[in-house]
Amino acid sequence: xxxxxxxxxxxxxxxxxxxxxxxxxxxxxxxxxxxxxxxxxxxxxxxxxxxxxxxxxxxxxxxxxxxxxxxxxxxxxxxxxxxxxxxxxxxxxxxxxxxxxxxxxxxxxxxxxxxxxxxxxxxxxxxxxxxxxxxxxxxxxxxxxxxxxxxxxxxxxxxxxxxxxxxxxxxxxxxxxxxxxxxxxxxxxxxxxxxxxxxxxxxxxxxxxxxxxxxxxxxxxxxxxxxxxxxxxxxxxxxxxxxxxxxxxxxxxxxxxxxxxxxxxxxxxxxxxxxxxxxxxxxxxxxxxxxxxxxxxxxxxxxxxxxxxxxxxxxxxxxxxxxxxxxxxxxxxxxxxxxxxxxxxxxxxxxxxxxxxxxxxxxxxxxxxxxxxxxxxxxxxxxxxxxxxxxxxxxxxxxxxxxxxxxxxxxxxxxxxxxxxxxxxxxxxxxxxxxxxxxxxxxxxxxxxxxxx
Amino acid sequence: xxxxxxxxxxxxxxxxxxxxxxxxxxxxxxxxxxxxxxxxxxxxxxxxxxxxxxxxxxxxxxxxxxxxxxxxxxxxxxxxxxxxxxxxxxxxxxxxxxxxxxxxxxxxxxxxxxxxxxxxxxxxxxxxxxxxxxxxxxxxxxxxxxxxxxxxxxxxxxxxxxxxxxxxxxxxxxxxxxxxxxxxxxxxxxxxxxxxxxxxxxxxxxxxxxxxxxxxxxxxxxxxxxxxxxxxxxxxxxxxxxxxxxxxxxxxxxxxxxxxxxxxxxxxxxxxxxxxxxxxxxxxxxxxxxxxxxxxxxxxxxxxxxxxxxxxxxxxxxxxxxxxxxxxxxxxxxxxxxxxxxxxxxxxxxxxxxxxxxxxxxxxxxxxxxxxxxxxxxxxxxxxxxxxxxxxxxxxxxxxxxxxxxxxxxxxxxxxxxxxxxxxxxxxxxxxxxxxxxxxxxxxxxxxxxxxxxxx
Ligand code: SF4
Numbered sequence: 001x002x003x004x005x006x007x008x009x010x011x012x013x014x015x016x017x018x019x020x021x022x023x024x025x026x027x028x029x030x031x032x033x034x035x036x037x038x039x040x041x042x043x044x045x046x047x048x049x050x051x052x053x054x055x056x057x058x059x060x061x062x063x064x065x066x067x068x069x070x071x072x073x074x075x076x077x078x079x080x081x082x083x084x085x086x087x088x089x090x091x092x093x094x095x096x097x098x099x100x101x102x103x104x105x106x107x108x109x110x111x112x113x114x115x116x117x118x119x120x121x122x123x124x125x126x127x128x129x130x131x132x133x134x135x136x137x138x139x140x141x142x143x144x145x146x147x148x149x150x151x152x153x154x155x156x157x158x159x160x161x162x163x164x165x166x167x168x169x170x171x172x173x174x175x176x177x178x179x180x181x182x183x184x185x186x187x188x189x190x191x192x193x194x195x196x197x198x199x200x201x202x203x204x205x206x207x208x209x210x211x212x213x214x215x216x217x218x219x220x221x222x223x224x225x226x227x228x229x230x231x232x233x234x235x236x237x238x239x240x241x242x243x244x245x246x247x248x249x250x251x252x253x254x255x256x257x258x259x260x261x262x263x264x265x266x267x268x269x270x271x272x273x274x275x276x277x278x279x280x281x282x283x284x285x286x287x288x289x290x291x292x293x294x295x296x297x298x299x300x301x302x303x304x305x306x307x308x309x310x311x312x313x314x315x316x317x318x319x320x321x322x323x324x325x326x327x328x329x330x331x332x333x334x335x336x337x338x339x340x341x342x343x344x345x346x347x348x349x350x351x352x353x354x355x356x357x358x359x360x361x362x363x364x365x366x367x368x369x370x371x372x373x374x375x376x377x378x379x380x381x382x383x384x385x386x387x388x389x390x391x392x393x394x395x396x397x398x399x400x401x402x403x404x405x406x407x408x409x410x411x412x413x414x415x416x417x418x419x420x421x422x423x424x425x426x427x428x429x430x431x432x433x434x435x436x437x438x439x440x441x442x443x444x445x446x447x448x449x450x451x452x453x
Numbered sequence: 454x455x456x457x458x459x460x461x462x463x464x465x466x467x468x469x470x471x472x473x474x475x476x477x478x479x480x481x482x483x484x485x486x487x488x489x490x491x492x493x494x495x496x497x498x499x500x501x502x503x504x505x506x507x508x509x510x511x512x513x514x515x516x517x518x519x520x521x522x523x524x525x526x527x528x529x530x531x532x533x534x535x536x537x538x539x540x541x542x543x544x545x546x547x548x549x550x551x552x553x554x555x556x557x558x559x560x561x562x563x564x565x566x567x568x569x570x571x572x573x574x575x576x577x578x579x580x581x582x583x584x585x586x587x588x589x590x591x592x593x594x595x596x597x598x599x600x601x602x603x604x605x606x607x608x609x610x611x612x613x614x615x616x617x618x619x620x621x622x623x624x625x626x627x628x629x630x631x632x633x634x635x636x637x638x639x640x641x642x643x644x645x646x647x648x649x650x651x652x653x654x655x656x657x658x659x660x661x662x663x664x665x666x667x668x669x670x671x672x673x674x675x676x677x678x679x680x681x682x683x684x685x686x687x688x689x690x691x692x693x694x695x696x697x698x699x700x701x702x703x704x705x706x707x708x709x710x711x712x713x714x715x716x717x718x719x720x721x722x723x724x725x726x727x728x729x730x731x732x733x734x735x736x737x738x739x740x741x742x743x744x745x746x747x748x749x750x751x752x753x754x755x756x757x758x759x760x761x762x763x764x765x766x767x768x769x770x771x772x773x774x775x776x777x778x779x780x781x782x783x784x785x786x787x788x789x790x791x792x793x794x795x796x797x798x799x800x801x802x803x804x805x806x807x808x809x810x811x812x813x814x815x816x817x818x819x820x821x822x823x824x825x826x827x828x829x830x831x832x833x834x835x836x837x838x839x840x841x842x843x844x845x846x847x848x849x850x851x852x853x854x855x856x857x858x859x860x861x862x863x864x865x866x867x868x869x870x871x872x873x874x875x876x877x878x879x880x881x882x883x884x885x886x887x888x889x890x891x892x893x894x895x896x897x898x899x900x901x902x903x904x905x906x907x908x909x
Contacts, residue, residue, distance in 0.1 A: 010559035011542040018516030040610035042492025046520035058858040065482045082485030102578040137514040139545045209904035211839040
């Protein structure tokens with residue numbers, strides 16, 4: 001069972017966002033880059049607001065601010081004026097341009113406009129680089145927008161040449177804390193790597209004396225250029241499209257081996273990642289991580305009784321759902337519903353791969369669903385726990401079960417960007433949270449109120 | 454620091470006392486300027502959102518619906534249909550072949566599932582382009598279901614937020630006049646432009662009831678379709694906030710002869726003024742009816758009681774906050790007037806004030822009530838806001854969610870005064886909350902750690 005169910009026509013409380021938002025987030029992880037939406041003013045403002053509520057960080061998204069006239073005669077002039085204004089005011093290294101439903105429908109040809117713009121501005125100094133991605137919001141979700149942007153950045157900016165010892169890492173959309181951890185792990189294996197994107201600092205920055213027009217951090221443009229000369233690519237995402245991805249495009253164009261893994265959530269998926277790193281670096285797992293793993297196994301044992309047989313609903317972006325399902329399966333929590341607004345067609349298969357023989361049965365897997373659908377099924381199944389982003393809160397409240405907040409967006413807590421999901425340390429935090437959520441619920445529901453477990 | 458304004462925006466900023474008043478506004482946002490403004494769709498969604506027993510269906514791709522899902526703090530005392538996010542979630546095929554069929558089926562499905570009192574269908578950017586005939590589909594579904602299905606012409610690119618207010622008012626106006634007005638008191642009013650954020654309208658209603666005035670419809674806060682249908686039976690429209698529902702009041706005046714009063718519920722001064730204005734209005738309208746005088750007496754008693762209660766409680770905040778500097782950047786300029794006065798009440802100094810959608814008249818008034826040197830700004834963007842905040846050494850910034858990270862990054866206090874806030878700031882009680890919130894941000898010890906203060 002992997003299709004939308006039941007077959008409703010409308011969407012109520014969607015479990016996905018629109019494509020351009022994903023593209024903006026991806027661009028935000030590139031050094032010196034300003035995301036730019038070719039569309040009307042509203043979209044950009046909405047997305048900024050939405051993203052700010054998760055990160056509590058400034059995010060400037062420029063817009064062509066198209067009006068009715070532009071919608072009829074085409075948005076080219078506004079796009080060019082907008083690019084000039086951003087270039088003057090922000091002095092960016094790059095502007096990442098994403099289209100919207102409006103400009104896709106009126107058929108604006110952004111690559112052509114960019115060519116014209118290059119001709120018009122020839123010889124001018126201080127012009128940024130441009131990269132563009134087509135993100136019609138009436139197909140797919142923000143995740144396609146995100147991966148689409150990464151794919152286009154690589155396609156348009158990576159260059160070939162003599163091979164170097166570097167490794168490309170394309171982690172997909174994870175938290176700022178996750179990106180930080182990944183950088184640290186790569187370094188610990190002695191690997192010289194380029195991670196794209198890198199939202200570790202741009203969307204989780206420091207308090208400042210002087211406001212930065214463009215937040216520091218992000219993948220350097222030069223490093224992106226050099227990605228075409230790396231010796232290997234690691235790409236997270238078991239539900240990624242078969243044909244188009246950053247990793248595959250590097251493989252096709254520059255014959256760089258692409259290793260596709262699941263997002264390393266939980267012990268097994270993390271083991272797979274570390275094994276690959278060992279192979280690529282020729283080094284064993286650094287002691288620090290071996291110890292982390294050991295402590296994690298110890299914790300799994302300490303807490304297993306509170307978890308076994310509990311039933312969980314997991315919802316969110318497809319690859320995150322796959323990772324969370326893998327993690328829950330290995331700690332003995334039974335995933336009864338795995339749901340996503342995405343529609344890759346690969347969710348069920350990916351979940352079967354990661355759960356292997358750990359589950360006694362198969363969870364119900366739904367693609368392309370919204371929270372109304374999820375609620376309908378959930379109510380009949382008596383779940384104990386919901387794992388997902390903040391938009392699941394109304395459902396958790398209705399079912400009177402705890403919500404463990406993961407992924408994006410986290411709008412009703414502080415620190416969404418600091419949630420660690422990946423690696424052994426991420427699994428450790430998730431494990432403690434899940435176990436304690438059950439214990440706390442038992443305490444809260446009990447008349448006695450024992451203070452020992 | 455370099456010059457702050459984008460070249461084409463210099464005439465949208467004015468410093469009081471530096472030159473004769475001259476500000477350009479109500480312009481489309483400049484491409485590439487990262488305006489803090491939203492769009493037509495947003496404007497209409499804001500105004501209609503709190504009608505809690507209506508279905509609000511966004512006809513378009515998923516984004517517009519999700520980004521506006523339950524982001525407002527508008528509370529309902531009963532049904533909560535408004536807090537769900539409905540969308541036709543247009544797909545590529547719908548864009549190619551038109552979305553009318555899907556819209557009709559979605560409406561039928563949702564009306565059956567939720568039995569709403571009415572349905573609003575919002576058009577988005579893309580619907581305007583593919584040319585779906587919203588009106589026809591809505592009429593058809595109205596016929597089929599017997600439920601009023603009302604199109605809201607809110608294509609995002611057709612102007613700014615103001616155009617959205619108009620679209621919302623047009624939509625609401627279709628309901629008005631369709632209900633029975635028998636038994637409505639001549640001392641009655643409708644509340645327009647208050648969104649019941651954090652239950653504010655419940656406080657305001659209570660004031661009116663204490664004055665002896667009947668509230669027919671809270672049109673935009675804790676709203677109900679049936680109340681709106683008979684809103685034309687009220688004796689007065691009381692409009693709060695600058696832009697959003699003034700048009701509706703004007704339309705009602707023209708069609709049904711209901712006069713209107715513009716008020717603000719923020720700060721002691723404006724709140725009291727609002728209540729007195731209303732009492733005075735009825736006294737003038739019914740000079741020979743002793744009840745009108747009784748309303749005035751009750752109003753005086755109410756205001757006196759509230760102020761007597763409030764002023765001593767404000768003292769603590771006033772002492773702590775005196776001389777601190779505030780900056781204001783809000784959606785509507787009417788709110789900005791009240792905020793300037795409210796800050797004065799706690800002896801604070803306003804050094805910058807601006808809005809997304811003010812008119813020339815609004816800015817003229819702002820310039821009149823502010824101190825020399827105050828920066829007045831229309832349709833600002835993050836870079837400008839940031840440079841003014843630092844230049845002026847601001848202690849607290851009042852704005853919405855989009856403004857918050859700008860203040861926090863620089864280590865400046867912040868007060869959320871937008872539709873998203875969850876604290877009641879209107880009315881007498883709201884003034885106290887406001888002072889309390891400003892106080893708790895400005896006085897927090899965390900600022901001693903921010904770079905701005907460590908250098909010294
Ligand atoms: S759905 Fe279209 S109009 Fe709405 S926010 Fe997304 S891109 Fe903008």
